[in-house]
Amino acid sequence: MSNWNQKYKYDLPSTFASSKEINPLYLHYVLSSKGFACPDFKEGNTLFIGCGNGLSLSMHTACNSSHWKGIEFNPVSVNSAKRRAKQCHIAIDLCADDLEALAQRDDLPKFDLICVPAVWSWIAKEDQERLIDIISKHLNDGGVLFMSYNCTVGMINYESVRELLKLYDTTHHIDSLNDQERMMSLSKFLFPVVEKNAIFVCSQPDFSDRLIEANHNPKPFLSESLNTYWSMDHFSEVSKRLERADVGYVCSANSIDNLDNINLTKEQRDFLEPLLGTNLYEETRDFMVNQRSRFDIYIKGAVPLNPNEYLAEVSSHFITLMIDISGFDYVLEGNQGPVELDKSIYEPLLAILSDNSPKNIGAMIDAMLQHNAELNVTDIIEAINTLIFAGVCSLAQDPRTISEETLNQCLMLNINTINNFQEKETINLCSPLLQDLVTIDPMDAYMLRMVIANPNCNYLHIVEGLLTLNVQGVISINSQDGTVSEDQIIESATNLAQTFLENTLVTYKNLMLI
Numbered sequence: 001m002s003n004w005n006q007k008y009k010y011d012l013p014s015t016f017a018s019s020k021e022i023n024p025l026y027l028h029y030v031l032s033s034k035g036f037a038c039p040d041f042k043e044g045n046t047l048f049i050g051c052g053n054g055l056s057l058s059m060h061t062a063c064n065s066s067h068w069k070g071i072e073f074n075p076v077s078v079n080s081a082k083r084r085a086k087q088c089h090i091a092i093d094l095c096a097d098d099l100e101a102l103a104q105r106d107d108l109p110k111f112d113l114i115c116v117p118a119v120w121s122w123i124a125k126e127d128q129e130r131l132i133d134i135i136s137k138h139l140n141d142g143g144v145l146f147m148s149y150n151c152t153v154g155m156i157n158y159e160s161v162r163e164l165l166k167l168y169d170t171t172h173h174i175d176s177l178n179d180q181e182r183m184m185s186l187s188k189f190l191f192p193v194v195e196k197n198a199i200f201v202c203s204q205p206d207f208s209d210r211l212i213e214a215n216h217n218p219k220p221f222l223s224e225s226l227n228t229y230w231s232m233d234h235f236s237e238v239s240k241r242l243e244r245a246d247v248g249y250v251c252s253a254n255s256i257d258n259l260d261n262i263n264l265t266k267e268q269r270d271f272l273e274p275l276l277g278t279n280l281y282e283e284t285r286d287f288m289v290n291q292r293s294r295f296d297i298y299i300k301g302a303v304p305l306n307p308n309e310y311l312a313e314v315s316s317h318f319i320t321l322m323i324d325i326s327g328f329d330y331v332l333e334g335n336q337g338p339v340e341l342d343k344s345i346y347e348p349l350l351a352i353l354s355d356n357s358p359k360n361i362g363a364m365i366d367a368m369l370q371h372n373a374e375l376n377v378t379d380i381i382e383a384i385n386t387l388i389f390a391g392v393c394s395l396a397q398d399p400r401t402i403s404e405e406t407l408n409q410c411l412m413l414n415i416n417t418i419n420n421f422q423e424k425e426t427i428n429l430c431s432p433l434l435q436d437l438v439t440i441d442p443m444d445a446y447m448l449r450m451v452i453a454n455p456n457c458n459y460l461h462i463v464e465g466l467l468t469l470n471v472q473g474v475i476s477i478n479s480q481d482g483t484v485s486e487d488q489i490i491e492s493a494t495n496l497a498q499t500f501l502e503n504t505l506v507t508y509k510n511l512m513l514i
Helices: 003-007 024-033 055-063 075-087 099-104 125-138 152-172 179-196 198-203 207-216 218-226 235-245 266-275 279-289 307-315 343-353 361-371 377-389 404-420 442-453 459-472 486-510
Strands: 045-049 067-071 093-095 111-116 139-150 248-252 293-299 318-321 331-334 337-340 393-396 427-431 436-440
Touching: 024 139, 024 248, 024 293, 024 307, 024 377, 024 393, 045 055, 045 125, 055 067, 055 075, 055 404, 055 427, 055 436, 075 093, 099 125, 111 125, 125 139, 125 235, 139 235, 152 179, 152 198, 152 218, 152 279, 179 198, 179 207, 179 218, 198 207, 207 218, 235 248, 235 279, 235 293, 266 279, 307 361, 318 343, 318 361, 318 377, 343 361, 343 377, 361 377, 377 393, 404 427, 404 442, 436 442, 442 459, 442 486, 459 486
Parallel strands: 045 067, 045 111, 067 093, 111 139
Antiparallel strands: 139 293, 248 293, 318 393, 331 337, 427 436
16 A cells, blocks of 8 residues: 555545646736736746646646646556656656655755645645745745645635544445445435535535535545545635745735625725735635635745836736627626626727737737727726636737647647546646646537547538437437437537537637647
């Protein structure tokens, strides 16, 4: 039995998830928008601690000119990641050190970026201290630390549920149960408990929905609920402990936390404003929004940008549209309900982006000022920030700087994923334009398989392929009203194929997925 199996019952949550918060393009923009200098990640070193199944590590290795080094504690995940990378001809730098061994290594370089997603809250206290040692020893001056963890305010009620689940699992389950069987058994026990506990339901109103989702995708829920270690922290506690590594908190990497104009009332924003930049601000805001997880950015010696540097940094970035704006109603849904966007600013901004090609923010600001000289640069940047953090747009690479080698490596990674994905598996493809993973619908993945097998296929080929998969029971095609007559199935398959070829495939090609 390996040291991993002795120490952990389940993989850490990061094994099954990838977040844009570790994307250097995104991190750089967040820091720029908050007025802080950022290292040039393109030529430096990045350390990714807890990289799980290696998909994110492979993607970033393929997309970035910087050197990425991955550390994963589970040797099975390491071997699986190396096998996939070898199939895609991607040379990843990945090892199976635990934190104790990593803290003792003297052969590692200094890193400009250290990413620790979904690790802190699922390791022992002594390993948290080792993690701080590693950051102190290996983060460059001016370097950036990204770390996510469970926040006490929003997770305090979940602690009792976790203990209940662990006790039930220990007393009712055997090790030979697979994840799906274990999850179904936990759900049968927990659903009636939740239904009879109105107090818990009030504190976690979406828990039943999360439980239903967990039955479709059990691994993340089980790793959160049954992992050997689990903790939650207040922001002030974590930031205090990280002072030993000489890093200071600068801002949140979480998109929602950067949309206060959408998610907080004016009264809440006014109350918080005098506290900005203090621990009390972060703790009070966490309390206001019932924060479950924090996604924090720290810097070792943060340098504020002066106004000219700030404008130059923000203006240097590129963004691209991520939605179909033909149906966009200029309303965003926030924590306090729907918020209407000012069309006088947002409509011309989206018009600039409407051809779905990446646009330089500086050029967009100039175009907006030419369109309306009365506009304020600050308001334009705030609107761009809102589009980015709301997911309407995404940070993008200047397409002229993407090498042929990067395109080919990402293509091989995507083809491997499309040709080998399993049923109910989350399908993530690598976009060299976004330098990030893009989650796609399984039905689209099946149609992409057809396109890869026959690049010249038309919608009739796609329809025929979908009907064959439907007959084989691989997919299920129903009409809009749920009936399944042969003519209606053919009509639905035809609509799926046409939408895919005319719209979805165009988007995927714009994102350079294939």
